[in-house]
Amino acid sequence: MIKQYETVFIATPVLSDSQMKEAVAKYTSLIKKNGGEVVYEEDWGLKQLAYPIDHKTSGFYYLIEFKAEPSFVATLETQYHRDERIIRYLTVALDKHAVAYAEHRRSVRAAKLAPKAEEPVAEPVAAEVEPEVKED
Numbered sequence: 130m131i132k133q134y135e136t137v138f139i140a141t142p143v144l145s146d147s148q149m150k151e152a153v154a155k156y157t158s159l160i161k162k163n164g165g166e167v168v169y170e171e172d173w174g175l176k177q178l179a180y181p182i183d184h185k186t187s188g189f190y191y192l193i194e195f196k197a198e199p200s201f202v203a204t205l206e207t208q209y210h211r212d213e214r215i216i217r218y219l220t221v222a223l224d225k226h227a228v229a230y231a232e233h234r235r236s237v238r239a240a241k242l243a244p245k246a247e248e249p250v251a252e253p254v255a256a257e258v259e260p261e262v263k264e265d
Contacts, residue, residue: 134202139191172190175188188216
C-alpha cells in the first residue's frame, strides 16, 4: 500500500550549492530507485536553528514530498543517519487532510511565484464640462 510522506532534512551549513544539490539528488534518486514517486520539492534555504546542533547554529533546510511503500521510510532514514552532511531529519506520513493541505499550500506558493499579469489600465473618464454661457 503506497502512502504519501513528507520529509524535511537539515544539511550542514558548510556545504556549497553544488554539494547541497548533490545531497538532494542522492535522496530523490533513492526514492525513485525504490519505487517511490517524488511529488514536490522545496528548498527552504539557509536558516537559523532553534538551538545549536553539533556546534552549528544554522543549516540548509530542504523538503521532499513523496509517495512510497511504508517499509521504504526506514531505508531513507538510515541513509540520512549515515550521511555526515545531514544534521537532522524528520519524515511524517500524510493523512488525507494533510495531503489536501499540502496541495493547497503548493498552489498558493505557485500563485505567489507566478509572474503577475498586467492589470488593464482604465481609460481616464473625461469630466463633463458645462458649456460656457455668454452674457450679453
